Amino acid sequence: MQSAGSSGEYYTPRAVTQFMVDIVNPQLGEKILDPACGTGGFLTCSIDHLKQQVKTPKQRAKLQTAIKGIEKKPLPHLLCTTNLMLNGFDVPAVQRDNYLSKPYGDWLAKDRVDVILTNPPFGGVEEDGTETNFPQKFRTKETADLFLALIIRLLKTGGRAALVLPDGTLFGEGVKTRLKEELLNKCNLHTIVRLPNGVFSPYTSIKTNLLFFDKGTPTKEIWYYEHLYPPGVKSYNKSKPIHIKEFEAEKKWWNNRSENRYAWKVERAEIEKRNYNLDIKNPFVEADTLASPKELLKQFKDSEKQIAKIQDKIIKLLSKALK
Numbered sequence: 001m002q003s004a005g006s007s008g009e010y011y012t013p014r015a016v017t018q019f020m021v022d023i024v025n026p027q028l029g030e031k032i033l034d035p036a037c038g039t040g041g042f043l044t045c046s047i048d049h050l051k052q053q054v055k056t057p058k059q060r061a062k063l064q065t066a067i068k069g070i071e072k073k074p075l076p077h078l079l080c081t082t083n084l085m086l087n088g089f090d091v092p093a094v095q096r097d098n099y100l101s102k103p104y105g106d107w108l109a110k111d112r113v114d115v116i117l118t119n120p121p122f123g124g125v126e127e128d129g130t131e132t133n134f135p136q137k138f139r140t141k142e143t144a145d146l147f148l149a150l151i152i153r154l155l156k157t158g159g160r161a162a163l164v165l166p167d168g169t170l171f172g173e174g175v176k177t178r179l180k181e182e183l184l185n186k187c188n189l190h191t192i193v194r195l196p197n198g199v200f201s202p203y204t205s206i207k208t209n210l211l212f213f214d215k216g217t218p219t220k221e222i223w224y225y226e227h228l229y230p231p232g233v234k235s236y237n238k239s240k241p242i243h244i245k246e247f248e249a250e251k252k253w254w255n256n257r258s259e260n261r262y263a264w265k266v267e268r269a270e271i272e273k274r275n276y277n278l279d280i281k282n283p284f285v286e287a288d289t290l291a292s293p294k295e296l297l298k299q300f301k302d303s304e305k306q307i308a309k310i311q312d313k314i315i316k317l318l319s320k321a322l323k
Contacts, residue, residue: 011041011203012041012042013200014244015242015244016195017041017042017045017117019210019244021042021045022049023162023254024117024161024162026046026049026115027050028050028066029062030066031066032046032114032116033068033070033116033118034069034070035116035151035154036071036120036121037069037071037076038071038080038119039083040083040084043069043094044083044084044087046066047088050063051063064089064091067084067093068094069084071094071096080092099150100146100147101133103133104153112159113159114159115161116151116154116162116163117162118163120147120163120165121143122143122166123143123144123206124142124144125142126142130146131146134149135149138182148165148169148183149182155187158215160212161215162211167206167207167208167209170192170277171277171278177276184218184219184268184276186216186218187213187216188215189212189213189222190214190221191211191212191223192223192225193209193225193227193250194207194225195227196227196228196229196236198237201235201236222268223263224266225250226263226282227246227247227262264280264282264283
């Protein structure tokens with residue numbers, strides 16, 4: 001886990017996985033998939049959620065076939081398998097594989113699922129040739145982008161998904177623009193929860209977002225919700241991680257939506273004008289007037305020069321007075 005960040009894998013805090021599962025609300029009888037499951041955080045949260053619906057032995061048997069995870073690395077795969085066994089799964093459906101290595105066109109209706117919950121590796125790069133499994137317009141070596149294309153493909157019509165993506169996906173261009181256009185055309189991307197810095201500490205300080213969408217109808221509008229630090233907290237860290245109680249505000253707002261200091265709505269037409277740039281700042285918070293690091297450095301150097309000139313003048317005046 002200590003070296004996970006170098007390969008683009010960031011293990012999702014329990015509070016984030018639980019919030020995503022609570023919102024997507026998987027139901028017994030649905031097929032639930034995490035195509036990049038790591039040690040199984042999303043799967044075990046889903047199991048806990050589904051266990052509350054189990055009342056009979058028949059339903060318990062149904063739960064055993066509801067969950068599926070895919071992980072390509074041997075150690076996380078072993079940990080995930082063990083994790084599910086400890087959660088009561090006799091034969092965990094955790095496959096050691098890389099779903100990106102299968103041609104995009106080979107995924108058929110029988111392979112599709114009702115729910116996808118995942119945190120695909122971001123910042124990672126796939127092996128040469130992996131991108132050729134995807135249509136030309138989606139070809140890239142960036143892991144998170146390929147997973148986004150795959151997730152859209154793997155969802156059933158009417159299926160629901162929640163995934164973690166970095167800010168770079170929201171404002172990225174090229175392949176990212178085409179992926180976002182595909183997402184908005186085939187799915188209703190109804191909500192983006194913007195997380196603050198430090199949620200994935202100590203793996204990375206990259207700002208991340210939670211995307212929630214349903215497949216089958218195009219996006220007409222996107223709601224944004226800015227998740228703020230709790231009072232007195234300036235950043236999260238290993239000893240003080242994000243807590244599930246902090247998501248109570250989002251949960252209360254979710255089914256009774258209105259714009260407020262933390263939530264705002266953006267129409268599809270506005271997103272198209274922005275060339276599918278989804279990195280839209282909170283309009284109810286004053287714009288950050290802080291200059292760029294390059295400009296701040298220039299201002300600092302200019303100030304230093306000015307101070308040096310004043311110091312020289314003072315020394316000359318003192319020297320003259322003493323003489």
